[in-house]
Amino acid sequence: MSEVAETWVDTWMAKLVNYDYKHFIRLVIIVGGYLLLRNIASRELAKKQLAAQVEKDKRDKEEKRSKDLIDKPDDAATAETTSFGWGKKTRRRVKRQQELFENALEEAKRRNQGLDPDSDADIEELLEE
Structure with missing residues (x-):
C-alpha cells in the first residue's frame, strides 16, 4: 500500500480502538436511523x-x-348507436345512421344486382374455352 493509505488506515484504526461502546451505539443509531428514514422517504x-x-x-x-x-x-362513417333522446344531436345522429344504412343497402343491392342464382353469366366465359 501507499504511504497515504497506510496513514489513513492507521488513523481510523486508532479512532476505532479509542471508541467505547457508547460511541458505537451512537454510530449504529445514526446509521440505522438514516437507512430507515431513507427507505421510508423513498417509498413515500x-x-x-x-x-x-x-x-x-x-x-x-x-x-x-x-x-x-x-x-x-x-x-359520417363513425355513426354509433347511443341512448335514445329527443334533442337536436339525436335527430342528426339518427338521420346520419339512416343515411349510412341506406348507403350500405344500395351498395349491397349493386353487388347482388348482376348475380342471379339461375343465370350462368358469370361462368359463361369459363365455359367457352
Whole structure:
C-alpha cells in the first residue's frame, strides 16, 4: 500500500480502538436511523409518483374518451348507436345512421344486382374455352 493509505488506515484504526461502546451505539443509531428514514422517504416518494402517474393516465383517458364521443358532423362513417333522446344531436345522429344504412343497402343491392342464382353469366366465359 501507499504511504497515504497506510496513514489513513492507521488513523481510523486508532479512532476505532479509542471508541467505547457508547460511541458505537451512537454510530449504529445514526446509521440505522438514516437507512430507515431513507427507505421510508423513498417509498413515500414512489407512492406519490405512482399516484401522480395514475391521475395523469386518468386525465389522458378522459380526454381521449371525450374526443371520441364528441359528434363530428363531417365524419359520417363513425355513426354509433347511443341512448335514445329527443334533442337536436339525436335527430342528426339518427338521420346520419339512416343515411349510412341506406348507403350500405344500395351498395349491397349493386353487388347482388348482376348475380342471379339461375343465370350462368358469370361462368359463361369459363365455359367457352
